[in-house]
Amino acid sequence: MLTDFGFILLYFIIGFVFVGIGILTAAVLRPSHPNPIKNSTYECGEEPMGGAWIKFNIRFYVLALIFLLFDVEVVFLLPWAVVYKQLGWFAFIEMIVFVVILLAGLAYVWAKGDLSWERPRPYIPSLRDLVVPKKD
Amino acid sequence: METNIFIQLLGNNWIAYTAIAVLPLGFLLLYALVAILAELKVSAWMQDRLGPMRTGPWGILQPLAEVVKLLQKEDITPDLANKVLYNLAPYMMFTGAYAAVAVIPFSQQFVPSNINLGLFYIFAVSAIATIGVVMGGWASNNKYSLLGAMRSVAQIISYEIPAAMAILATAVLASSLNLNEINTVQDGGIFNWFIFGGPGPWFKVFVLPFTFGLCLIYMIASLAETNRTPFDIPEGESELVAGYHTEYGGMKFAMFFLGEYVNMFIVSAIMATIFFGGWQSPFGSSIMSGPVWGLFWFLAKVGTVVFFQIWLRWTLPRLRVDQLMDLGWKYLLPMSFICFFAIALWKMLI
Numbered sequence: 001m002l003t004d005f006g007f008i009l010l011y012f013i014i015g016f017v018f019v020g021i022g023i024l025t026a027a028v029l030r031p032s033h034p035n036p037i038k039n040s041t042y043e044c045g046e047e048p049m050g051g052a053w054i055k056f057n058i059r060f061y062v063l064a065l066i067f068l069l070f071d072v073e074v075v076f077l078l079p080w081a082v083v084y085k086q087l088g089w090f091a092f093i094e095m096i097v098f099v100v101i102l103l104a105g106l107a108y109v110w111a112k113g114d115l116s117w118e119r120p121r122p123y124i125p126s127l128r129d130l131v132v133p134k135k136d
Numbered sequence: 137m138e139t140n141i142f143i144q145l146l147g148n149n150w151i152a153y154t155a156i157a158v159l160p161l162g163f164l165l166l167y168a169l170v171a172i173l174a175e176l177k178v179s180a181w182m183q184d185r186l187g188p189m190r191t192g193p194w195g196i197l198q199p200l201a202e203v204v205k206l207l208q209k210e211d212i213t214p215d216l217a218n219k220v221l222y223n224l225a226p227y228m229m230f231t232g233a234y235a236a237v238a239v240i241p242f243s244q245q246f247v248p249s250n251i252n253l254g255l256f257y258i259f260a261v262s263a264i265a266t267i268g269v270v271m272g273g274w275a276s277n278n279k280y281s282l283l284g285a286m287r288s289v290a291q292i293i294s295y296e297i298p299a300a301m302a303i304l305a306t307a308v309l310a311s312s313l314n315l316n317e318i319n320t321v322q323d324g325g326i327f328n329w330f331i332f333g334g335p336g337p338w339f340k341v342f343v344l345p346f347t348f349g350l351c352l353i354y355m356i357a358s359l360a361e362t363n364r365t366p367f368d369i370p371e372g373e374s375e376l377v378a379g380y381h382t383e384y385g386g387m388k389f390a391m392f393f394l395g396e397y398v399n400m401f402i403v404s405a406i407m408a409t410i411f412f413g414g415w416q417s418p419f420g421s422s423i424m425s426g427p428v429w430g431l432f433w434f435l436a437k438v439g440t441v442v443f444f445q446i447w448l449r450w451t452l453p454r455l456r457v458d459q460l461m462d463l464g465w466k467y468l469l470p471m472s473f474i475c476f477f478a479i480a481l482w483k484m485l486i
Contacts, residue, residue: 002153007249008238008257010157015234018161019227019391026207026387039215041278042383051216052282053274060290063461067293070469074300078256081307085483092484099473106469115465117458 062114066106073102141245141427156248160237168397169199175446182450209386217383218275225272226384226391232264233398240405241316243415243430254315255303258406262361265399266292272392273380284379287457288363288370294464295360295367301472302354305347305479306410309334319414323421329413336486343482346475351411353472355444358403360464362396364445366452367460400442408437 002010041048077095084091109115146152176198180187188195213222239254241247251257266289273285309330310318322329331351333340360367363379371379381392408414414437415430417423424433455463 004249004251007153007156008235008251010153011235011238011248012231014157014161015231016227018234019230022391023226023387026209026211029207030386031208031210033210034212036215038212041214041216041276042377043279044377052277052279056282056286060286063290064293066465067297070297071293071300074259074297074304077304078307078313081304081480082311082313084308084480085311089484092480096477099477103470103473106465110466115461117461 059114059117062109066109066114069102069105073099140247140250144245160242160248161234164234164237164398164401165394167401168394169203171397171400171442171446172199172202174443175449178443178446179450182447203390206386206390209389211386211388212383214277214383216277218277221271221275222383223388225268225275226388226395227268228271229265229268229395230391230398232261232268233395233402235264236261236402237398239315240402241319241409241414242434243427245427246431247316250314250316252312252314252317255307255313255318255410258315258402259300259303262399262402265395268392268395269380272384276380276383278383280376280378280382281380284370284376284382288380291363291367291370291460291464292361294461295357295468298353298464298468298472299357299361301476302350302357303406303410305350305476306330308476308480308483309347315409315414318410319416322413322416325420326413326418329411329416331411340482343479346478346482347411349471350475350479351407353468353475354407354411356463356468358407359445359448360460362399362403362445364400365449366455368454369457369460372454400445401438404438404441404445405434407441408434412437 041052043049076098080091080095084095140152140156142152142155146155173196177187177195188198191197191201213219236258238249239247239251239257241250269288269292270285273281273288276282306318307313310321312318312321318330322334324335326332328335331347333343333347359365363370370376376382381389384392413433415434417425417429417433419425
């Protein structure tokens with residue numbers, strides 16, 4: 001007898017095997033004539049300039065941190081959502097306190113400006129600068 | 137009631153197990169062909185064109201022609217790419233997407249794996265496809281791919297929390313994480329579906345704005361999680377060529393493509409299951425209900441949601457990246473928390 005989680009394992013295996021069969025079939029049918037130009041990195045026809053493995057925008061990192069906190073919180077909410085009615089008002093209030101603390105964190109990040117993708121500090125010229133060009 | 141008709145029909149043996157695991161795959165391949173054709177045709181009709189007309193009558197063989205084309209394409213692995221991760225990424229993408237199908241209740245009599253952690257499982261497994269995206273994008277060693285992958289992940293994690301809150305609200309209403317049980321609770325006609333607050337006395341009208349709101353939030357978040365317009369900057373053709381799968385061609389590209397269509401099916405199936413009653417008939421459990429009708433209603437609901445996604449793609453323009461992050465973190469996230477706790481409070485009071 002296969003248990004319910006056994007079926008899930010079966011689904012993983014079938015999915016993996018299907019991709020393998022697909023790629024193998026294509027490997028039999030398709031031509032293969034590699035050459036250095038064909039195998040170079042695609043950059044819209046230009047010769048590629050440098051690699052892509054570079055340091056990346058810090059904003060993604062901050063977002064990932066906030067996401068991690070909220071995701072852990074969702075993991076705590078999942079079992080709570082099923083049983084909180086049996087546990088009564090104490091469990092309900094407790095969870096509200098927990099979430100409010102997290103939302104306070106969100107408010108802090110929001111106020112700090114880490115949620116806005118761009119923080120533009122534009123130079124807005126005054127009318128005088130435009131009409132009378134500065135002389136220096 | 138037994139939830140696996142194949143075990144009843146074929147006995148408890150490996151033939152039944154194989155049928156249970158392979159039949160949804162065949163169905164999904166068929167669905168992907170139909171969805172590709174639908175996308176071509178719906179877009180054409182919305183723009184007052186004809187769409188593909190030359191392959192077969194009214195162009196209905198177009199998806200098959202594309203599969204044949206992709207099978208014959210030369211497969212290129214760039215010299216500078218990380219070969220192992222590059223070749224493993226399509227496996228991750230499709231396996232992750234297909235594994236999530238295991239818990240979806242297609243009908244009363246056909247739930248491949250009736251585990252009591254269904255919602256949690258889907259929530260966890262849908263993250264595997266994200267890993268596939270990052271692997272493919274990073275391993276290609278291509279600037280477009282890397283940018284596309286990073287944007288895609290940033291977008292998926294920003295919209296995962298609102299989507300999770302919407303899913304959790306139905307767990308609160310049904311007091312269960314088992315998808316089949318969530319469906320069973322929504323018995324008794326269209327007004328007992330969770331989009332209308334589930335079964336309850338007349339004063340459930342007070343909870344209606346919140347369930348409607350969460351349904352809308354889940355719809356928006358699911359569009360973002362499947363990288364579809366208006367949230368398709370990870371694949372924005374005009375700036376990033378093709379996003380994270382720029383370097384992929386042939387069958388590996390086809391697997392990414394298939395994985396995306398399967399993901400579309402999964403989010404639509406979750407939406408149909410948790411908000412629109414899944415296999416429940418809209419006329420109550422006495423009219424037009426039963427295992428076969430259940431399958432029909434489920435597929436009809438999923439088809440409607442998929443059509444809605446295609447429709448939106450050809451109606452709305454693309455969002456800018458800062459607007460997208462604002463919408464996710466500053467609007468949907470607080471709103472989903474408010475709706476969730478309003479529903480939890482209501483459930484506590486009745």
